[in-house]
Amino acid sequence: MKKVYDTAFDALDGLLHDGMLIAAGGFGLCGIPELLISAIRDAGTKDLTVASNNAGVDDFGLGILLETRQVKKMMSSYVGENAEFMRQYLSGELELEFNPQGTLAERMRAGGAGIAGFYTKTGVGTQIAEGKEHKDFDGETYILERGIFADLAIVKAWKADETGNLVFRKTARNFNPPAAMCGRVCVAEVEEIVPRGELDGDEIHLPGIYVHRLIQGDHEKRIEKRTTRAA
Template sequence: MANKVYGSAAEALEGVLFDGMFIASGGFGLCGIPENLVAGIAAVGTKDITIASNNAGVDGFGLGVLLENRQVKKMISSYVGENAEFMRQYLSGELELEFNPQGTLAERMRAGGAGIPGFYTKTGVGTVIAEGKDHKDFPTGPDGAMETYIMENGIFADLSIVKAWKGDTAGNLIYRKTARNFNPNAATCGKICIAEVEEIVPVGSLDPDLIHTPGIYVNRIIQGEHEKRIEQRTVRAA
């Protein structure tokens, strides 16, 4: 079995990064983000990156660091809030942004991982999301009435970066609760997938029925330290 375990993010990213690359990143806000791998990309200084991710986290942490470093050329995202630099760059025309509804973005990643180049969805029909996309009618309405769908492309990235709770030395991954979010879909759609986990265990330690991402999709894996920040801390009045 090929050795998939690397000692650090820098080691795992060596020979993978290049300017102008396309990266699919798991996570939602600050939940389940591959923060060590993102920091490793920031340290290398890779430029003109296109990133597919639900959002860009917050200022100064996670993908927000890559934005502040001007390493990102384009974001394919569902949500711009919580990151002032993301909003500033977009509104000033410094950053390309392709808006996707969340379900569409998740399915685009899943489709790419399944080798599906495109699919039709009703989401976004009649909005700016549909502009320039192929439209087609299907008999899916009441009594077979025709309804309009738009075609979305599957995402095929150069690199997938994901964060899981546990992983074994073969790359099998288990995500914890809502940290699963976009990670399983993102893991499948990259030519290379690098996973960071909180704990690496021997092969055979994970219950096969609980594995979310099979190791066949994962090329490299690291164990990292994670801050687990709270994105929006809300408390009741005293």
Template sequence: MKKIYGSAAEALDGLMFDGMTIAAGGFGLCGIPELLIAAIRDIGTKDLTVASNNAGVDDFGLGVLLQTRRVKKMISSYVGENAEFMRQYLAGELGLEFNPQGTLAERMRAGGAGIPGFYTKTGVGTVIADGKEHKDFPTGPEGAAETYIMEKGIFADLAIVKAWKADATGNAIFRKTARNFNPPAAMCGRVCVLEVEEIVPTGSLDPDHIHLPGIYVHRLIQGDHEKRIEQRTISEG
């Protein structure tokens, strides 16, 4: 099976349609699939639902899809670095489903494992629990009942993720904290497109070091990345 494509646009060919759901890896600007995001912007697909920890910043990452009004709804944990995100949400122009970070990661992982829903205590008694099924389980001290809420697994039409290196079959390694949401995002996509800094020969990666098995990856590109710094902090000389 051919997995390597020449560009982000080629790798997305035939996959995009209006109203689709996309799971995107990354945390802030760390480990984001910036080449694939830019290609989605250029393709012009609209009314997207995007599941991602956040929406980048105003002029980079997923922020470019907000600027061009491609996104209808975000499923996110944190939105504090994007002024356009805030403006669209407060103006009623953008749907937003807030998730605790662990819940969002587990919703992606559950979707990738074929699990349609799961119970968690996180969010019980808050607005996160509004409209969700509540159920008691004997998990407290001496079997006391504790309340859980039902969260649904995320089954995305497309996953876009970024890794450090991969072989030609898609076995991938992430570098340090850039792993973040990328593995669960990759798992929950019906089709997963992976961008990497380096493609290495198949068999050259230590199997014990692989973070994402190639079985989850359908298409693969190599490219140059800007790796912009989201918050630059320096000390005085």
């Protein structure tokens, strides 16, 4: 089964359609699938629902899909660095489903594991719990959260082999694996592709069975907030 494609456009061929649900990996600007996001923008796919920890910034990451009005709804836990996101949300142009960060990650992981829903105490007694099923376990109240089953997952890894086994670096490892797992099809972009058998099995963070298509590319690696101290 061929998994390695030449470009992001080629890797997404036949996968995109209006109104789809996309799970996107990354944390802030770390480990985001920037090449695949740009290819989705160029394809013009619209009315998207995107499940992601964040919405990028105004001119980078998922922010470029907001600029072109291709996103109808965001399912996120943090959106504080994107002024266009705020403008669209406050003006009623963009739907928003806020999720506690751990809940969002678990919803993705649950979808990848075939789990339709799970109960959690996170959000009980807040707006997060409104309209959701409540259930008592051992005298404690829990709310039901649904697993996320995305039409497409787009993720960014550091290294892969030709079969799609992925290795992530540091913070990029938090949302990328569960995002990859919950997609009916997963496309990954990486910095380096090595021959099969070259990766040590103990260093693989996501098995290639979850990854259907793969590209190698150059990445900008922006710093979201640069903090320095006087010399």
